[in-house]
Amino acid sequence: MTTRTWTARAVVYGVVAFVAAGLLGAVQPETGIPAEVVQLTQFGPALGVAAVALRWPAGTRRLLTASGTRQDSGWPLLATPFLVIALSAGPYALLTGTAHVTDPRSLQHPFVLVAVAQLAGACGEEIGWRCFLQPLLRTRFGPLTTSVAVGAVWGLWHVRVLAEAPAYAAGFLLATVAMSVVLGLALDGTGTGRQRLLLAGGFHALVNLGMLLFMDEETGRTPPMVLFGLACALAAALWVWRERTVTIPRTAS
Template sequence: MRTDGRTGGAGMARADGVGRAGRGGTWGAAGVFTGVAFVAAGALGAVQPATGVPTEVVQLTQFGPAAGVGVVALYRWRRTRELLSGRGGGGGRAAGLLGSAVLIVALTVGAYGTLSGGVGFTRPGALHHPFVLTAAAQLVGACGEEIGWRCFLQPLLRTRFGTLVSSVTVGVVWGAWHVPVFAQAPAYAAGFLLATVAMSVVLGVALDGTGGPYRLLLAGGFHTLVNLGLLLFMDEESGAVTPMLCFGLSCLVVALAWARRRAAAAPEPASQAVPAPTTLHGT
């Protein structure tokens, strides 16, 4: 909303009031989403053994962020719909983003192989469940996460901050959401948090300006490729520090390349970094 000489002091006060309400709505929605994502993930993880769903196929905790989006949508439906629908398709970003997932896995495997003298490989046929089923379930689970992190929280914070700041913020929350990681060695937790922040930057930059199912499928596809690569080549979930540090540093290398690309692009218009406050009141 803009004011000019014709609106006078009353018009400026109204604009400021709307701005304050918009900021409160943004942080309120972000807080509710995050709280529900944490609680729902814990509850789903607790009931998973009773469901008989194997964690190798899909972890029910991954649907915690989707639950967070659902709760926010109950009282801010129009705004939630706007965030999820986004602004456009984004053109030919799929190859660059999904290629980045493959590159992260390759760098991780190469670095770990160099340091350890070799890397094991689990043949897809040697998994306890058919690989096609595992891959499909991994995609569904990844989308359960990404509808919250990249399709809701990232665009929500993007209305107040630039691409990189909002991406780093989401990456920190995303990493902290993986609570069990912090029961491991501090170096392991640090490597994991580095990975989530770095991957969040990759996704934030690559998906900026995209929306709808296209955004969800790209984010979920990236997430799935990374998960499957680690499942087949790495043992980072054992709590071993070296593979996790290799993973985190590999993510950082790819993130720096995307951040450099973003910095070389045209500056972000102020209207993208902080949209008109009147767009923040959908309920």
């Protein structure tokens, strides 16, 4: 893949992912689909991948379906959201003197529906971020550098968050970069394309559901978002340590 082609794929993906997310967010109120169930903006990255696939079908297919032999990251990856939520919600409860727990039965829609829709939305994002952009950048850079870059773009893609208080936005960007490091390191050389999508989507959905049930950052309060960012950073540090101390053979990407 030439540098020109590599850059063109990244640019086309990024532009479509950003524009499509904005358009989907604008039309969601007209669809009647509740944001609590799923946010249509989450499918912007999937449309970005589709746009690239129309122009470079074979190359896109190779990135999405590349397989590896690593099998050790699945359960540790899916356990990480529970650690992140515990490290976020616990200190937040101590800080405020109350547990910010939402009874799933109090939601306006059945929790099973919300959980399934959250997984679908998360996969709509992750097919773009971790299944396309991550392996695309990985052909040029190492896993850690690639993960940080994808996390930064992923964070900036959430444009509305940047309109919040500076500390809130900083906490969110720290979280996206840190979660991207966790996902990038865990999925590097792991399984098939379908397995990577399900693992990334599962991680993403578990984090979203945990925040829904145990945090209230959606109110715009800064402390829960900052604590969430710090918890994600700690989880990322643990994954970096794990990757540097455990040597596991991997296939070439």
